[in-house]
Amino acid sequence: MNRAATQFGLPKPETLKRYRIWDSYFTPSHSHPGSDGSSRLIADIERTLPTIEKGHFEKLCYFPHVGIGTTNDAELEKTLRSRPEIILKPLHRWPKLLLGMIQLNANNLNGSLDALDRWLRDGPMLGVYFPGGGPGAMTCTHKNFNPLVERIAKYKGVIVQHTWYKTGGKQGPGESTPAELAELAARFPNQKFICAHAGGEWERGIRAVQNVSNILIETSGFDATAGFIEMGLREVGAERIVFGSHLPSRSLGTELGKIVGVEMTERERRLVLGENFRKLLNQILQKKDS
Amino acid sequence: MMDRRELLSTAVTLGAASMIGLESVFSKEQAELPAKIVDTNISLFQWPFRRLPLDESATLVKKFRTLGITEAWAGSFEGILHRDIAGVNQRLAKTCELYPELVPIGSVNPELPDWEDDLRRCVEQHKMPGIRLHPNYHGYTLADPKFDQLLKLATKAQVFVQIAAILEDTRTQHPMLQVPDVDLSPLPDLMRKNARAKVQILNYRPNQLFGKLAKTPGIFFDTSRVESTDGIAKLLKGGAGNRLMFGTHAPFLIPESALIHTFESDLDATELRSLLWKNAERIQNS
Numbered sequence: 350m351n352r353a354a355t356q357f358g359l360p361k362p363e364t365l366k367r368y369r370i371w372d373s374y375f376t377p378s379h380s381h382p383g384s385d386g387s388s389r390l391i392a393d394i395e396r397t398l399p400t401i402e403k404g405h406f407e408k409l410c411y412f413p414h415v416g417i418g419t420t421n422d423a424e425l426e427k428t429l430r431s432r433p434e435i436i437l438k439p440l441h442r443w444p445k446l447l448l449g450m451i452q453l454n455a456n457n458l459n460g461s462l463d464a465l466d467r468w469l470r471d472g473p474m475l476g477v478y479f480p481g482g483g484p485g486a487m488t489c490t491h492k493n494f495n496p497l498v499e500r501i502a503k504y505k506g507v508i509v510q511h512t513w514y515k516t517g518g519k520q521g522p523g524e525s526t527p528a529e530l531a532e533l534a535a536r537f538p539n540q541k542f543i544c545a546h547a548g549g550e551w552e553r554g555i556r557a558v559q560n561v562s563n564i565l566i567e568t569s570g571f572d573a574t575a576g577f578i579e580m581g582l583r584e585v586g587a588e589r590i591v592f593g594s595h596l597p598s599r600s601l602g603t604e605l606g607k608i609v610g611v612e613m614t615e616r617e618r619r620l621v622l623g624e625n626f627r628k629l630l631n632q633i634l635q636k637k638d639s
Numbered sequence: 640m641m642d643r644r645e646l647l648s649t650a651v652t653l654g655a656a657s658m659i660g661l662e663s664v665f666s667k668e669q670a671e672l673p674a675k676i677v678d679t680n681i682s683l684f685q686w687p688f689r690r691l692p693l694d695e696s697a698t699l700v701k702k703f704r705t706l707g708i709t710e711a712w713a714g715s716f717e718g719i720l721h722r723d724i725a726g727v728n729q730r731l732a733k734t735c736e737l738y739p740e741l742v743p744i745g746s747v748n749p750e751l752p753d754w755e756d757d758l759r760r761c762v763e764q765h766k767m768p769g770i771r772l773h774p775n776y777h778g779y780t781l782a783d784p785k786f787d788q789l790l791k792l793a794t795k796a797q798v799f800v801q802i803a804a805i806l807e808d809t810r811t812q813h814p815m816l817q818v819p820d821v822d823l824s825p826l827p828d829l830m831r832k833n834a835r836a837k838v839q840i841l842n843y844r845p846n847q848l849f850g851k852l853a854k855t856p857g858i859f860f861d862t863s864r865v866e867s868t869d870g871i872a873k874l875l876k877g878g879a880g881n882r883l884m885f886g887t888h889a890p891f892l893i894p895e896s897a898l899i900h901t902f903e904s905d906l907d908a909t910e911l912r913s914l915l916w917k918n919a920e921r922i923q924n925s
Contacts (some may be wrong), residue, residue, distance in 0.1 A: 358706060358898030400868045400903055515810045516817055550811040552689065572808055572864065573896035575691045575889075597868040602900025610895030612692075 358602075360609055365405035370605075371623040373509070374545060374569045374593025375409035375447075380483060381420055382413070386428050386435035394439060394447075397597040401446070404601050407623065409594065410448040411439065412478040412509075415468060417460040419452040419485030433467075440473055448630070450476040450509060454485035455493045456523075462500060469504040475633050476507030478545075479525070486511075486523025489533045498533070502540045505632035509543040509567070514550040514557075527557035527564075534561050541629055543591060546570035551577045559584045565625060569593030573603045578611040578621075587617035591626045677919035678703070678711040678894070680801075680841045680861045680886030683734055683741075686716050688813050693890035700738045706894060708887075710919075711740055712801075714771040718746025719806070724757045732765040744769045744801060748777045749785040755792065762796045768923050769799040771841075773806070775818040781825040790833050799837040799922050802826075805864070806842065806891065823848055827855040837922050842888055845874060853878035859922055861886030862897055862914070871904040871914075880910075884918045 359365065377397060383389030390413075401409065413436050414420055416429030429436060440447055451468045453461045468474040477497075480486050487493065489510055501508055512527045513520070527548040534542045540563060547566040548554020551574070558564040566581055566589060581590050594604045608621055685694050693699045694716075703711055713735055717727040728745040735741040745761035747754055747770045761767045770793060772786075779785060781802075793800045804821045812818065823840065830836055839859040840852070844866060852858050853874075860879050863886040865871055874883055885901065887894040906914065 357902040358895035359902060397868060399905065403903055513810070516812045516814050517810075571811065573893045574811075575693060575891060575893050576689060579692055599866055600868050600870060600896075600900045601903045602896045602898070603866065606893050606896030606899050609899075610893040 358606065358610065359403075362405055368405075368619055369623040369627075370404060370406045370408075370592065371448075371626045372406055372409040372594040372596070373543060373591045373626045374567055374595055375411045376595050376598060377411060379412065379598070381422060381425065384422070384425060384428075386425060386432065387438045390439060391442070393597060394443070400596060400601050404594075404605055406446075406594070408448055409446060409596075410450055410475070410626075412450055412452050413439070413474075415451045415464050417464050417485075418454045418457045419480060419483060421484055437473070449474045450478050450507060452485060453477045453479055453497065455479065455487035455489075455491060455497060456485065458493050458496065461497055465497070465500045465504065465506070469501070469506045469633070473637070474506075475630055475637075476509065477501055478509045479511060481511030481513060481524045481545075482521055486521060488523060488529055489525040490529045494533055495536065498537050498540055502537065505636050507543065507629050507633065508540065509545050511545045512548050512554065513546060514548045514553045516550065527554040530564060531558050531561045534558075534564050538563055541565060543567050543629070545593070547577070547581070552580065555580055555584050562589075565589045565591050565629070567591050567593045568607055568621070569595035569599060569604050573606045573610070578607055578613065582613060582617065587613065587620045588625060590621045591629070592622045674707070675710065675916040676706075676708045676885060677916040678708045678887050678889070678897075679839065679884045679919055680714075680863050681711045681889045682714045682716045682891065683731060684716045686891055687720055688816075691890045693894075696734050696738065696741075699890055700740055702889075702894060703740060706898060708894070709740060710742060710916075711889075712744050712769065712919075713741045714744045714801070714803075715746055718748075718771065719773050719776045722748075722751060724748055724751060724754075725760060728757065728761060728765060728767075732767070743767050744771045746771055746773070747789065748773070749783075749789050750777050750779055754785075754789070758789070758792055758796070762798055767798065769801055769839075771801040771803060773803050774821045776806070780822060781829065782822075787829055787832070790829060790836050790838070794833050794836040799839060799859075801839045801841050803841045804843045823852060826858065827851050830855050830857050833857075837925070839884065839922060841886060845870075845877075849874075849877060849879075853882075858882065859884055859918065861888075862900065863888035863892060865900065868903060871900060872906070875906070875910060881913055881918055881921065883914055884922070885915050 377393035378390040416426050451474050510530050512525050514526050527544050530544050542564045544558050544564050545567045549571045683696050715727050715731045721727050732743045735743040745767045747757050761770050837857050841861050842864045844864045859882040861884050887897040
């Protein structure tokens with residue numbers, strides 16, 4: 350086989366390994382894992398493995414549905430509730446590679462509170478993902494978020510909130526903007542929040558969260574637009590930026606390119622590519638180990 | 640023009656290529672071929688809505704040299720909104736003269752009076768091999784008879800036409816200047832009417848129209864906004880093989896992005912060579 354073994358634009362493998370890349374936003378079959386609860390998800394992860402190897406990722410965090418109404422598929426929701434072991438299949442298959450955070454549905458408050466007990470307190474999940482679309486989406490300023498954040502904080506979980514500023518307005522009423530996340534985060538100054546996609550339109554997104562020190566911005570989900578990381582470093586600092594790959598629907602080129610193609614110190618690159626995310630996860634990982 | 644590029648291949652590229660491991664692309668059999676990367680999609684000068692880290696031409700060219708990019712087809716961000724297009728193209732041509740890697744691709748706006756003269760100057764005065772169009776920013780569709788006329792004249796003048804199908808994700812555009820993506824659906828029929836025309840669609844993210852576009856001779860694509868980890872491989876399998884060209888959309892996008900995506904795509908040496916420069920030569924020389 351005459352394969353091209355080149356490293357176009359990428360640092361050398363040993364450098365990538367040294368970064369200890371922990372991906373905070375891995376999205377295989379993000380909206381639906383397959384009608385049996387796992388097959389499409391597993392296939393999507395398998396499809397991504399060659400890319401994961403090329404990027405020398407150490408860990409990737411994905412966001413499973415857990416049967417609390419985050420999809421529009423009633424049969425799937427029922428299957429996930431009745432056979433929760435299906436949800437753990439990817440973690441069992443790739444225990445050293447994958448981390449999990451459950452998708453929450455703030456519209457289903459009681460179901461979400463129960464899911465936190467089951468999956469964060471008693472299970473292997475490390476945090477939650479609040480979606481921006483679908484039946485699980487709810488604007489994060491809603492009062493339902495208060496008891497959820499309190500319980501997540503109790504279990505030392507990590508919170509990822511999908512955010513976008515879309516020209517022309519929100520894609521749906523449940524979508525959240527970075528400004529709305531800033532409002533929520535101000536209510537819980539001791540809890541860290543990840544502002545997924547930095548608002549997409551990141552010039553406004555960064556401005557909206559820059560003075561809220563318990564918010565970190567996540568880097569995936571939009572084109573590799575030049576100037577994003579530079580503005581992030583300038584306004585919030587490397588300690589508040591976490592890398593996300595959005596694989597496999599986005600590419601290593603788009604997402605890792607945003608970090609390795611930008612002038613920053615190697616210390617800053619290590620923070621963004623893994624250290625900051627590890628720090629966020631540290632408390633819950635320690636709790637689960639003890 | 641190609642001689643100048645070949646000189647660069649031996650002088651500049653080998654050093655840069657060695658730095659990023661590019662030499663390993665070529666087998667012994669292929670070693671005599673110049674190691675080239677042609678970026679078919681860059682723009683010079685300032686993006687209208689923010690400063691970009693590489694928006695000074697010297698900085699951009701310096702970056703390309705470190706990445707092993709030996710030739711870059713340069714349009715002008717000024718061509719998006721300026722109306723003195725002749726001035727835009729003159730500045731572009733002058734700047735490109737300073738850097739042997741840069742090939743000027745002039746802007747033409749068929750909504751402006753006497754646009755035919757802009758096309759003529761691009762070809763005769765500046766010796767540009769192609770022109771770039773921004774139908775969505777200039778306010779016409781590909782179904783407009785002016786576009787057909789422009790395509791005919793460009794084909795007669797033996798220059799290729801680049802259509803920037805999109806410059807920026809519509810979701811992140813400035814709220815006071817929102818433009819839709821260019822509707823490419825009239826293009827296959829127009830290409831049939833202009834059988835010798837050569838059109839490259841820039842910044843296109845394949846959608847349901849891709850199959851029809853890929854089946855149409857004379858239509859080329861670039862890689863700059865192709866997404867998903869196997870997106871480039873899928874395009875090649877989907878029929879874009881010898882008409883897919885490397886493009887970065889720099890400096891708006893980070894140029895490493897398209898390079899890494901190429902690496903990520905696990906192409907064999909033949910596919911890689913076609914993508915990186917052979918197809919670019921084909922559109923210029925066929």
